[in-house]
Amino acid sequence: MTAETAWPITQLQPRLVNRFERLISRDQLAHAYLFSGTQESGTTALAQWVGLRLFCSNVHNGQPCGQCAQCKQILSGNHPDFLKIQPTGATIKVDDIRDLRQEMARTGLEQAKRIFEIDQADLLTPGAANSLLKFIEEPPGPVLIILVTEQKQRLLSTILSRVQVIDFPPAPAANIAAQLTDEGVAPELAPLFSALGASVPTARALAEDQALSPLLDALDQWLAALGRHDWQAFILVQTQIMPLVKERPLQTLFFDLTIIALQDILVAQYTPAAPSHFPQHQATLTAVASQWPPTTATLAAAQALAAQARLQGNVAFQGLFERLTAQILSSFS
Structure with missing residues (x-):
């Protein structure tokens, strides 16, 4: 199986993948990015690909192998130097960012750089957002912070001004509808959910609601x-x-x-x-x-x-x- 076939994000967002491949190969990555777009547009998939590309021990033609120990740990969500922060309930709280700060201060266990992906960053409470801002302004070490959101307008302007914002072009509606249908969503509802920009889990929940x-x-x-x-x-x-x-x-x-x-x-x-x-x-x-x-x-x-x-x-x-x-x-x- 080729790398291009193995990683759907290379077909969904080829320009963004090529952009980050160049940045990584030239060691020009910024320390903080905001990935803005729906999950179907590939935000979290690209964040994962960046981690794979950075940590893979057998990169081939600019693509991670997906088979080495580093890749397998990332794909299973168990890599000690690639951590995801997600809302605990309806928001991301100050305590969550405090825990993040402690993690950022630690040296990478297997890699020199550590990656922190913050999903649904628009759910940061004001206190948590201000606390995160301090880490973005003065990172405690060689870290890569990736914020992911579908609603960047809800983030503090001070955060937006200190990260590199990557706007993801939306995935074609037909592709999303086909994916939703493949995931078991009723065909007559799939076009509507794709227009709503609903993720697969959200679409399932709506269909069952x-x-x-x-x-x-x-x-x-x-x-x-x-x-x-x-x-x-x-x-x-x-x-x-x-x-x-x-x-x-x-x-x-x-x-x-x-x-x-x-x-x-x-x-x-x-x-x-x-x-x-x-x-x-x-x-x-x-x-x-x-x-x-x-x-x-x-x-x-x-x-x-x-x-x-x-x-x-x-x-x-x-x-x-x-x-x-x-x-x-x-x-x-």
């Missing part, structure tokens, strides 16, 4: 009423949608679903044969696409994106969604 189907049904009813230019859509926000989205994660998810649906409607107006992310609700989306002028679909998608941004600023979901509904309905008058 009994809350998803009612959310999709409520969205279908809301869109159908809007398609008829019916102010019943405004009432549906309170009677059908709000009981389903009492928690902020579900509110965020519902906005995501709404935006994808509105974009599907817009696409259907120009390309009727284009596949939908909601195959089970295709009839409603097709009907709305025929009932709305393109200007309404364009405006609705833009307004939904703006409302979603305000939701991140802790504005109440119900007010935002009712206002969005009123804006769409008012555009018909």
Whole structure:
């Protein structure tokens, strides 16, 4: 098996792999990076590849062998000089970073350099982020720090300014959908989850979550009423949608679903044969696409994106969604 075949990241993100191969071979690695993108875009896979390339004892044509003792330890998650820090619960706390500091101060057991990968770095508490900043500014030894996040905007600007930010191009949606289907996610849901940027574990959880189907049904009813230019859509926000989205994660998810649906409607107006992310609700989306002028679909998608941004600023979901509904309905008058 060739190295290119052995490491899918070389095909998923060839430019980034080549970039880091050059940096490693020239001994030009910075001491801190931020890998920004979804897991499907290869952030954690590239972090692992960097560790493999640095520690492999049998590099061939710039690629780690995957067979030596060093590679096997990394692949099994047991290498003493490649440590991963992940959230313990909902956040990464100060104590987690304090433990990290103690590890950073130790000499590598098998390698001169030590690697610390911090997953979901956007979940650092303010205290933990400030504590980490000190280590980034003054690393205690030959270390490589790799922060991984899907939401870099949530990180402190002071951290962003002190690391090299690597933005990962998104993986093709078709590739993600195929991967999700291979992992057992229902084929009719895979395109939607790929559009949501859901990781395989997240997609599985959503597919198994009994809350998803009612959310999709409520969205279908809301869109159908809007398609008829019916102010019943405004009432549906309170009677059908709000009981389903009492928690902020579900509110965020519902906005995501709404935006994808509105974009599907817009696409259907120009390309009727284009596949939908909601195959089970295709009839409603097709009907709305025929009932709305393109200007309404364009405006609705833009307004939904703006409302979603305000939701991140802790504005109440119900007010935002009712206002969005009123804006769409008012555009018909």
